[in-house]
Amino acid sequence: MSDRTTPRLQASACPHDCPSTCALEVEVLDERRIGRIRGAADNSYTAGVICAKVARYAERVHHPDRLTQPLRRIGPKGSGQFAPISWDEALDIVADQFLEAERRHGPETVWPYYYAGTMGLVQRDGINRLRHARRWSGFFATICTNPAWAGWLAGAGKLAGADPREMAKSDLVVIWGTNAVSTQVNVMTHAVRARKERGAKIAVVDVYRTPTMEQADIPLLIRPGSDGALACAVMHVLFRDGLADRAYLASHADDPAGLEAHLASRTPEWAAAITGLPAAEIEAFARLVGRTPRSYFRLGYGFTRSRNGAVNMHAASCIPVVSGAWRVEGGGAFHSNSGIYGWNKTLIEGLDLRDPSVRMLDQSRIGPILEGDAEALAGGPPVTALLIQNTNPVTIAPDQARVRRGFARDDLFVCVHEQFMTETARMADIVLPATMFLEHDDLYQAGGNQHILLGPKLVDPPGDCRPNHAVIGELARRLGSDSHPGFAMTERELIDATLRASGHGTLEALETQRFLDVQPGFETAHFVNGFHWPDGKFRLKPDWPKVPYAAPSTFGPVEAMPTFPDHWAVTEEADDEHPFRLVTAPARNFLNSSFTETPTSAGRERRPSLMLHPEDAAALGIAEGDRVEAANGRGAVLLHARLFDGVRRGVVIAESIWPNAAHEGGRGINSLTGADPVAPFGGAAFHDSHVRVRKADADA
Ligand SMILES: Nc1nc2c(c(=O)[nH]1)N[C@H]1C(S)=C(S)[C@@H](COP(=O)(O)OP(=O)(O)OC[C@H]3O[C@@H](n4cnc5c(=O)[nH]c(N)nc54)[C@H](O)[C@@H]3O)O[C@H]1N2
Ligand SMILES: Nc1nc2c(c(=O)[nH]1)N[C@H]1C(S)=C(S)[C@@H](COP(=O)(O)OP(=O)(O)OC[C@H]3O[C@@H](n4cnc5c(=O)[nH]c(N)nc54)[C@H](O)[C@@H]3O)O[C@H]1N2
Ligand code: SF4
Ligand SMILES: [Mo]
Numbered sequence: 204m205s206d207r208t209t210p211r212l213q214a215s216a217c218p219h220d221c222p223s224t225c226a227l228e229v230e231v232l233d234e235r236r237i238g239r240i241r242g243a244a245d246n247s248y249t250a251g252v253i254c255a256k257v258a259r260y261a262e263r264v265h266h267p268d269r270l271t272q273p274l275r276r277i278g279p280k281g282s283g284q285f286a287p288i289s290w291d292e293a294l295d296i297v298a299d300q301f302l303e304a305e306r307r308h309g310p311e312t313v314w315p316y317y318y319a320g321t322m323g324l325v326q327r328d329g330i331n332r333l334r335h336a337r338r339w340s341g342f343f344a345t346i347c348t349n350p351a352w353a354g355w356l357a358g359a360g361k362l363a364g365a366d367p368r369e370m371a372k373s374d375l376v377v378i379w380g381t382n383a384v385s386t387q388v389n390v391m392t393h394a395v396r397a398r399k400e401r402g403a404k405i406a407v408v409d410v411y412r413t414p415t416m417e418q419a420d421i422p423l424l425i426r427p428g429s430d431g432a433l434a435c436a437v438m439h440v441l442f443r444d445g446l447a448d449r450a451y452l453a454s455h456a457d458d459p460a461g462l463e464a465h466l467a468s469r470t471p472e473w474a475a476a477i478t479g480l481p482a483a484e485i486e487a488f489a490r491l492v493g494r495t496p497r498s499y500f501r502l503g504y505g506f507t508r509s510r511n512g513a514v515n516m517h518a519a520s521c522i523p524v525v526s527g528a529w530r531v532e533g534g535g536a537f538h539s540n541s542g543i544y545g546w547n548k549t550l551i552e553g554l555d556l557r558d559p560s561v562r563m564l565d566q567s568r569i570g571p572i573l574e575g576d577a578e579a580l581a582g583g584p585p586v587t588a589l590l591i592q593n594t595n596p597v598t599i600a601p602d603q604a605r606v607r608r609g610f611a612r613d614d615l616f617v618c619v620h621e622q623f624m625t626e627t628a629r630m631a632d633i634v635l636p637a638t639m640f641l642e643h644d645d646l647y648q649a650g651g652n653q654h655i656l657l658g659p660k661l662v663d664p665p666g667d668c669r670p671n672h673a674v675i676g677e678l679a680r681r682l683g684s685d686s687h688p689g690f691a692m693t694e695r696e697l698i699d700a701t702l703r704a705s706g707h708g709t710l711e712a713l714e715t716q717r718f719l720d721v722q723p724g725f726e727t728a729h730f731v732n733g734f735h736w737p738d739g740k741f742r743l744k745p746d747w748p749k750v751p752y753a754a755p756s757t758f759g760p761v762e763a764m765p766t767f768p769d770h771w772a773v774t775e776e777a778d779d780e781h782p783f784r785l786v787t788a789p790a791r792n793f794l795n796s797s798f799t800e801t802p803t804s805a806g807r808e809r810r811p812s813l814m815l816h817p818e819d820a821a822a823l824g825i826a827e828g829d830r831v832e833a834a835n836g837r838g839a840v841l842l843h844a845r846l847f848d849g850v851r852r853g854v855v856i857a858e859s860i861w862p863n864a865a866h867e868g869g870r871g872i873n874s875l876t877g878a879d880p881v882a883p884f885g886g887a888a889f890h891d892s893h894v895r896v897r898k899a900d901a902d903a
Pocket of ligand 4 (some may be wrong): 347
């Protein structure tokens, strides 16, 4: 029997798509209910701190609007008219529809579409086992990480870097293109520790005065898409003023002389014109970097969501190579540790069934794909059936007008497995109710730190919710494709086998320890004996098409990418018709479109807003709170004006991602963003759109 006054504290891991992957302590009140969630104090990265939205997770897990039973559409698509049916009926319909679609167009007509709504390796990636077993179209995940990862890999060759906890031992922490206070709060824990304990300075590079920049000693407010120019000018000063570490460059980089010559014309004045940052500020920052051996560059995702994002990531990652900051503890750079885990996911993903000749479709181009764009379909059949888990493309994918037209197609069968009636679920033919992380077992790895964590089932789900793993197994059985051993195993068996096959111990050991710290030692993490290339040399001059990225092909204008770090002018620039640049940065109280359903998060974000500079607003006759329209060739969106002097003129910010329906007129912010792929391996340029802005008519 549970005791109401003393809840049991149980260990878990945050499943959300956030680099922090916090180790959690959950108050379990009884078999069905939880209380507060806190950060585990004894996890050296989480260090007892988590974000407010997960601390109040009881609001989400016990939300009255959770889906609790399978539903079948009974009205027109998108009408929201559904009737409850049994699991057996629902799964039979889905299996029949997939078989029928396969008979008509071949297996590639079915597209499993999933993302990181849960980051659990079993529940997120298990869908691939069914995909491989059926030879359905492959899902090339591009929406989030590709420009950033490609840019990092271009130089270092491996997705790993200086221990993120080392920030606390740094004398200058450079937080570049991530709004860590809002999107990965633990970065601040370690950065602020350096300031408190060592008097370290914190520099923040962003395009608006975020809560993170408010905490900075050195705010560097630049124009969107201009990070390459800033990085080049910093390195120009390092070479010019004798602050480059020539010995380190000689032993650890491919072409320092070539870079130095190339940078000769990339002066602070040159960069000032591109970034909007005064040359004196660039000089001062560069000299500080040059004189501070323990400079730690924490490079985020945000600044890579531009058409030149991979180039900008690479450019920023070159700075600590030129300054030699990699040499010392508390120096160097970090973007992601996704390359350190060495998982063997054969059982989870059915990789032994994989046929590389099956086509891969680009996640970000779901709009063009569903509209039948031949190039986006990679020359194959139309997509006529979708199986969707852990993602909400009818809100979050770029070029929403096309996405929504695609989902409205009458010849498209859609099954969505969800926790809530999202805008994607609303477009489905069959909706299946999904468990939340506290209701199923899973295994997690942290991108922004170095832990493997267990998230065990702690409470029973409401109603008839089922985990992803169960749904995939049931469908496999109905489709006659369940011979792979992964289908018959429980989540716990898959976790244990995967840990063992990957050299990370056993489930039993992880259960006792709750999380494993697998941080490589200093020599490895700092690439002391060379970066991850045969010759050990960091690539200042990358061979972009050959960057080691598991992509089906290159994407975007790869041939036009600059040879050395540079300002690559391929962003969607402002013009006479579209004088503003729009950035759609994450909102603090949401996680992508998740938490838009919880009362506290939605209440704190209030309503979809457009932040614009008071002088721009005055020139347009716009006052605080006015209804404004932002528009470009892809669409038009209504929001409310918020005057804000923490942006450069000509830049507007819409913190995201509200549902389309939260906007008057029903068109959300991704109506304005483009789905054209970012070079060299795809991705969506969410923070790189030009728009015109006007006061909306009172009666519009
Ligand atoms: N609260 C909250 N947390 C989240 C999320 C969320 O939606 N809300 N999303 C989660 C996900 S999926 C991810 S991938 C991570 C992403 O987390 P981050 O790495 O923080 O990346 P973004 O959140 O995309 O953008 C962060 C910052 O980049 C800035 N930015 C945009 N363009 C530029 C530019 O050209 N140059 C520079 N220097 N800065 C620019 C934005 O203004 C924003 O402040 O966060 C996760 N955490
Ligand atoms: N304008 C703009 N658009 C963006 C971004 C931006 O910065 N600006 N950021 C982009 C980025 S970085 C990302 S990663 C994407 C993310 O976009 P999404 O992947 O769509 O992320 P969420 O919106 O959080 O949606 C995840 C969904 O998964 C569901 N879910 C969670 N756990 C489970 C589970 O165990 N089983 C099942 N079946 N469902 C589950 C949740 O209920 C939720 O509806 O958005 C992108 N879109
Ligand atoms: S900071 Fe990120 S990982 Fe930590 S609890 Fe919040 S959403 Fe989860
Ligand atoms: Mo993301």
